[in-house]
Amino acid sequence: MLRFIGKRLWQGGLTLAALVTLTFFVMRLAPGGPFSRNRKISPEVQANIEAAFHLDEPVWQQFGRFVWGIMRLDLGPSTRHRDYSVNDLIASGLPYSLTIGFWAVVIASLVGVALGLAGALRRNSATDYVAGTVGVVGIAIPIFVIGPLMQAIFSLRLEWLPVGGINDGWRSLVLPVIVLALPNIAYISRLTRTSMIETLRENYVRTARAKGIGWRRTLWRHTLTGALLPVIAYLGPATAAIITGSILIETIFAVPGIGRHFVDAALNRDYPLVMGITLLYGGILILFNIGTDVIRAILDPRIRNER
Amino acid sequence: MSVDLAPSRGSSTFQLQLRRFRQNRLAMASVVVLALIVALCFLGPYAFPFTGEDADFDFISAPAEFQWPHLFGTDDFGRDLLVRVLEGGQVSLTIGFLGALVAGVIGVLYGAVAGYVGGRTDGLMMRLVEILYGFPYVILVILLSLLFGGGTVALFAAIVFTLWLTPAVIVRAQAQSLAQREFVQAARAGGMTGPAIVLQHIVPNCMSTVLVYGSLLVPEVILSESFLSFLGIGIKEPQASWGNLIQAGTAAMDSDLRLLLLPGGLLAVVLLCLNFIADGLRDAFDPNDR
């Protein structure tokens, strides 16, 4: 197992390097630059600015500078936010995205799996349809509709929770976490239900039950672990995406996370910030994929035996 | 999408599956409703003397009074809301189903091959998925619009480009464990070729997950279209789509809820139908239930 993890980590590092290199060069193909403005700046000033951010150097040299920066854990200055380095911006934004994302993943996993199980164990019953509908509603109503709707109900009508911002402690968290969790509840519950139904019919479950092992024990020991495999595969990339921030959630609820930074940086051609967040997101994504592979290998002996 | 992917297994099996599907009343009702909506979207606009892009400056923001010709009133350019919603449905349903189908097919095949073959190939294929996942989406979209000129092709490329990744990961996870199963081992021992095994054993056995996930992809495609128009590619006003209608409706939510309810309600009904149909198909095609 340790060898497996080590190998995956090594591959993950290579993947990350490939991702970062690709992004660095492809990003430059987009039209416009960090300092293209409505009003033309005088050539001298433009030259000064470009020299200060090393944009006047050949791209490969800039890439070298970037790689050297990574080795010193320095992602360089942001071109959009002149007062901050990329490190500062990530350090200030990540905690907010992490906190909201963490709770959203926890809630989505618990509620999603519960709904999916309820549906699978009482197939085509009222419970199943209600659970299914709840799941579908989570995905049918887009975030940019349900967010403002929740704000209108819980903040303006009932006055229970703040509309946005971060100034109200845990109460500021409630709406963004719920809205972020909803579509994921839908995916997780649907995946759990269908995969559970499949697994219940598998030979090894039938065998176990035929052997007289108790229904409950079979359910927990064998079925559930088997049924959760696709859910876990889904959760790998999904968690990485959720905890590194959602542009929609952070914009609608005025959360100063890094999801907003990512889109904002791309739109403003803030090359260093785009690279910094790509590196962070790619790193987290790869780590979570390794994590899910390891978990699946532990849960499913068939995968483990192969390697 | 199921019909295209399901391997031909003789008409008797197919007829059995079809019969089984027909017995599922909820699924059949959903098929009828969905067909009605599709027919309404594609035929309905012909019943009106104007198109959804014709501005009527005398009727700006007319309310829904169910009177001919503006049954549900007009929007703030004086364009008929109902006709716009129906025309938007043509665009959104086409993109939604086509996008989900293409993303689904690519994802399933890619994932099935990676999971079945395993080893170094699997590793390489999955690392490629990770790189594509990690690439900044906004930049990708901007580049696609540069490449394809911001039209429907760019929109389609931008949608499919990322949406096939998650089905690929999920199917690969299932294929990986399927590859070790007795019947697959047996098929291999029996001299069946790799592609045949993937198509006849791996893919059908992943079908239920794929169907369910695919039905969730449709709304995702329809809604992501509106985010993309925000980046300057895809369906642009004055052409209507459910994505941009819902977005415009959300902006005016406090003053005029009707702009949101009509397109949003239709989308929700389509999704519920899809959900029940997917479940019905899943049950009907279940290979273990034969």
Added chain:
Amino acid sequence: MIGKAGRVTRWLAGAAMAFALATAPALADDTLDRGVGSEWSSLDPQVNFDGSAGFILADAYEGLVTFAPDGKIIPGAAESWEASADGKTYTFRLREGLKWSNGDPLVAQDFVNCVLRTLNPDTISEKGYYFYSTIKIKGAEALANGETKDPSGLGVTAPDDRTVVIEMETPAPHILDLMGYFQMAPLHSPSFDAGGAAVFIDPAKVVSNGAYVIKEVVPQSHVLLERNPNYWDAANVKIPFVKHHVTEDVSTELKRYQAGEIDITYDIPLAEVERLTAETPDEVWIFPSTYLIYYSFNLSHPDLQNIDLRRALTLALDRDVLENKIVKGGATPKLNYAGGFDPDYKGPDIAEASMTQAEREALAKELYAKAGYGPDNPLKLTISTTVAEINMRRAQGAALMWKKVLGAEVEVNGMERKAWLDLFYTDDWSIFADNLIGDFAGPETFLAYMRPSADAGYGWESPGYEAAMNEAAAFPDKAGRYAGLAKAEALLLADYIFSPMSIEPNRHLVKPNVKGFGPSAAGYHNSQWMTLE
């Protein structure tokens, strides 16, 4: 900056505590909450170039002059000033006993240092052009270009601690508009020399001279300001705390306003302007800004080389219907270019202004036909704009009108902003949904931009315009100057290199209990004038 070793721990602690830490420092009633739109790009007063930071810095710094709630220029750090007879030299007299927020005396040299730092190429500020182009201060351009590092040649001097003298190469009556905090925030050299530009966002180290000082900075979230006890007029500053919130999403901002989290908004959602104006007229503030909108014609485009056609397109638009019925953002429709900002500027007399819309449309059709277009041979053009809702609505409306009046087939190409900016210089466009934000609320900033020698990228040649502008610039007094500028504008409009559209307004919602807010075109709304009741 955070130490590298501590960063990981900080992240972990931060993840748990981020929300707990950000608590309100004072009772809500003590704090004025204001929206600033998208995040400020810099709080460095010599570098900042955007409006969001402008709102914040207006409270933290004070220039030689300042701006009353209605936008009028009033004494700031300088109690009085006088101009020489030729209009080229201005002498400012500072108030007695001025202090920085840390108690240090504020002296004339601090203002000179501001100009020196802005011009210094190492500062990489985009604002130097204010001092060598908008007004032409002696020696400024040489410093900005890096030709010299010697500050002694600069026409900004401090003969004693309370006198600032500014010498210019040409007279410029609009100099006072540039002497506010945005261009002329004094520089506290001891703290800057010790900590560099990082001091401007560090509440522990920042030293300022405005009515407020920076207490807390959270990127993408807010800046909290506290009353500055050392401000010369501190006794008249009523509100103890001001919090400037980043309000990226205008719908969210409206909801936060309705929930009482924000007292003054940055903007109003377009779809809500009409309803809010009807329901709460006292809270809606809509007044012209210095944001000019015009549609530029590409002069190298084969169809648009025809001036009759350009005039037909300009005439065919019913700007009242466009702005008031379709865009509905409260913009002021206009047929001229530089008028409508300074009420003293009357502008040239143009034929279009005295025609009814029906007459304009009739003439447009005539010119369109004369240019050789008709139902069989319709004109085909594209409007290139950004995808921002207001720009899309205006472009669609204009396209519909060109279709209705002329039969021209005009497409709207909505683009992502940077791609749109880039497109302008590629020349691969026919009609560009253009805009220009003036440096101050007067005609000269707009007219100077159009000078062919300023090379704004329109490919327009007009020696007559250049000469008329030079002639106007020689007048030291506003009256003579404005007459000359009107002559120049007449030449500009006669060539129809663009279709004037409208002046985009400032749109704000202001809570009824906030008093002292006024319509300032340049967008200066210092919190020090306001009270909470």
